Amino acid sequence: xxxxxxxxxVLTDRxxxxxxxxxxxSNVGTWFQNIAAxxxxxxxxxxxxxxxxxxxxxxxxxxLLAPWAGAAADRFDRRRLLLVxxxxxxxxxxxxxxxxxxxxxxxxxVVAAALLLGLALAFMVPALLALVPLLxxxxxxxxxxxxxxxxxxxxxxxxxxLGALVVDWAGYGVAFGLNAASFVAFALALLVVRPRAQPPxxxxxxxxxxxxxxxxxxxxxxxxxxxxxxxxxxTDPVNTLAPELALDVFAGRELDVGLLVGAFGAGAxxxxxxxxxxxxxxxxxxxxxxxxxxxxxxxxGLAPSLGLAMAGFAVSGAGFIAAITRATARLQAEVPDVQLxxxxxxxxxxxxxxxxxxxxxxxxxxxxxxxxxxAVVLALPVLLAAPYVHRRITAAAGAAAGR
Numbered sequence: 001x002x003x004x005x006x007x008x009x010v011l012t013d014r015x016x017x018x019x020x021x022x023x024x025x026s027n028v029g030t031w032f033q034n035i036a037a038x039x040x041x042x043x044x045x046x047x048x049x050x051x052x053x054x055x056x057x058x059x060x061x062x063x064l065l066a067p068w069a070g071a072a073a074d075r076f077d078r079r080r081l082l083l084v085x086x087x088x089x090x091x092x093x094x095x096x097x098x099x100x101x102x103x104x105x106x107x108x109x110v111v112a113a114a115l116l117l118g119l120a121l122a123f124m125v126p127a128l129l130a131l132v133p134l135l136x137x138x139x140x141x142x143x144x145x146x147x148x149x150x151x152x153x154x155x156x157x158x159x160x161x162l163g164a165l166v167v168d169w170a171g172y173g174v175a176f177g178l179n180a181a182s183f184v185a186f187a188l189a190l191l192v193v194r195p196r197a198q199p200p201x202x203x204x205x206x207x208x209x210x211x212x213x214x215x216x217x218x219x220x221x222x223x224x225x226x227x228x229x230x231x232x233x234x235t236d237p238v239n240t241l242a243p244e245l246a247l248d249v250f251a252g253r254e255l256d257v258g259l260l261v262g263a264f265g266a267g268a269x270x271x272x273x274x275x276x277x278x279x280x281x282x283x284x285x286x287x288x289x290x291x292x293x294x295x296x297x298x299x300x301g302l303a304p305s306l307g308l309a310m311a312g313f314a315v316s317g318a319g320f321i322a323a324i325t326r327a328t329a330r331l332q333a334e335v336p337d338v339q340l341x342x343x344x345x346x347x348x349x350x351x352x353x354x355x356x357x358x359x360x361x362x363x364x365x366x367x368x369x370x371x372x373x374x375a376v377v378l379a380l381p382v383l384l385a386a387p388y389v390h391r392r393i394t395a396a397a398g399a400a401a402g403r
Contacts, residue, residue, distance in 0.1 A: 010143050015193045016135045022189025023128065024151045026086070029182025030121075031159025033093065034058075034239060035258055036167050036175035037114060040100075041107050042243035048371060050107050052240045052363025054114045059355040061118035062125070066349055073126040078198065079190055082131065085124040086187040092116045093180030101173035126348075134195035153272055153321065156265030160242075164258025212346070220334065223392035227286060227327045228350040230385035234297055235320055236358035237375045238264045238313065244371040250306040263310040267296075267317030272325070275318075286326040287390045293319030294383035301375025323382075324351075 011017050038051045062069070072081060096113040099105045129148075136144040166175045216222055238261055246256040296316030303309035331347060358378065365374035 007143055007147060010136060010140050010147060013136065015195065016132075016144060016147075018189045018192045019131070019135055020147060020151065022186035023148070024155065025182045025189075026186040027151050027155030028159040028162065029093075029179040029185075031155055031261075032163035032166060032175045032182070033117065033179040035160050035163035035261065036172050036179075037110050038239065038243050039164070039167055039254055039257055040105070040172045041110050042247065045107055046248075047363075048240060048244045048366035048374070049360075049363035050111075051243055052359040052361075052366075053107075053111050055236070055239050055359035056356040057111045057115040058118040058121075059352055059359070060115065061120075061122040062352045063349070063356060065119065065122040066352070069123045069126050072123055073130045074198075078127045078131040078134070079193060079195055081127045082124060083187055083190050085120045085127070086183045086190070089117055089120040089124070090180045090183035090187070092120065093176055093183060097173050097176035097180055100171075100176055105172075131195060134198065135193065149272070150269075153265060153269040156317075157262055157269045158265070160258040160261035160265065161255070162258070164255045168254045219392045219395060221331065223389045224286075224327045224331050225346060225350045226385055226392075227290060227323065227389045228347060229354050230382040230389075231290060231293060231320060231323045231327070232351045233354045233358045234294060234378055234380075234382035235264075235316075236355065236362050237297060237300070237371075237378050238316075240359050240362040241366060241371045241374055244366060245300075245309060245375075246306065249371055250309065252306055256306055260306075260310055260313055264313040264317035264320075267314035268321035269317075271318040271321050275322070284390070286323055286330070286393075287386050289319045289322035289326060290382045290386040290389065291319070292316075293323055294379045294386070295319070297375055297379035297382075301372045301379065 011020060037054050041050050041054055042048070092113055096105070096109070099109055132144050132148050163175055166178060242257050242260045246252040246260050247254075250256065293316050296312045296314070296319055298312070300309045300312030300316060303312050328347065362374050362378055365377050
């Protein structure tokens with residue numbers, strides 16, 4: 001009861017509640033864009049490789065601009081930086097919607113729009129995450145961070161389904177236009193938000209190689225980052241393969257693409273809401289969750305029907321959220337505060353840096369051997385990494401106990 005009342009109190013705060021609503025709308029709109037872009041490119045080309053190219057373009061900006069985007073979130077006013085990125089993304093989304101309605105859109109235009117939106121999102125995400133602590137009191141920070149993560153998981157669950165419905169009923173142009181409108185809605189919400197003053201900017205910035213050396217010196221931290229990389233890589237079929245699986249493998253329709261993607265998000269959301277307290281105290285949760293994620297993805301790839309593929313995606317989503325939450329929480333708990341910023345910067349690169357490569361690999365395998373084979377191949381990273389992570393963490397714990 002106390003947790004629920006704390007969450008309600010934080011949500012009813014004018015600044016955080018408005019931020020939460022705007023962020024939720026923006027996240028749902030982003031899934032409208034993702035589903036519509038993947039469906040449109042697949043409809044135009046019947047090429048899963050080009051669907052992978054859309055996802056590659058979307059994440060490329062985050063990988064290339066990570067150092068500058070993080071520095072910008074510390075150097076500039078975060079609320080204003082978010083405003084600029086939302087308005088820039090709205091312009092790109094509106095332009096794509098206009099070209100689509102005018103029937104002047106093709107695969108190159110969709111990929112280019114995904115790249116431009118990815119550049120805006122690269123600066124948006126660090127500023128968004130860094131703004132949350134400035135919106136609530138320190139005692140409410142854990143609740144606020146949890147609520148902020150709910151917006152991403154709920155959007156992953158309902159956004160793809162709603163986006164597919166919009167495409168089915170109103171067309172691709174309307175879906176792209178609603179994404180642009182969601183960016184505007186978040187920008188308007190940010191005008192209401194009144195965060196506290198930001199802390200002064202650090203005078204020095206650690207180099208990437210120093211952060212890498214820091215992590216390599218501790219077997220547990222290295223294993224946790226490997227887990228993050230593997231977990232992130234094995235989620236790519238949700239975005240890249242869903243159109244081919246739903247439309248060709250299972251002879252479904254556009255709505256079924258949204259249901260497939262939404263099943264992964266639903267599994268993640270239900271696990272986060274219902275099982276997180278129970279999982280928190282269990283030993284070996286990380287490794288078991290990695291195996292569950294991989295097994296669910298294998299099940300989705302080998303499923304004989306759409307319903308069973310959705311069940312596989314839901315199981316994979318449950319494993320994903322349990323694994324990524326556990327790995328992240330362990331890093332935050334074990335890394336000393338003086339080193340935490342550098343290590344979490346590497347966490348960001350581990351989580352996002354694999355996505356462009358995974359998208360292209362997914363597309364190439366699907367082009368050569370089909371979507372089922374690609375789903376099986378992309379399940380392997382998390383399945384193969386799980387024993388390594390278990391050995392490294394166990395060995396590091398044993399060494400620490402023997403000192």
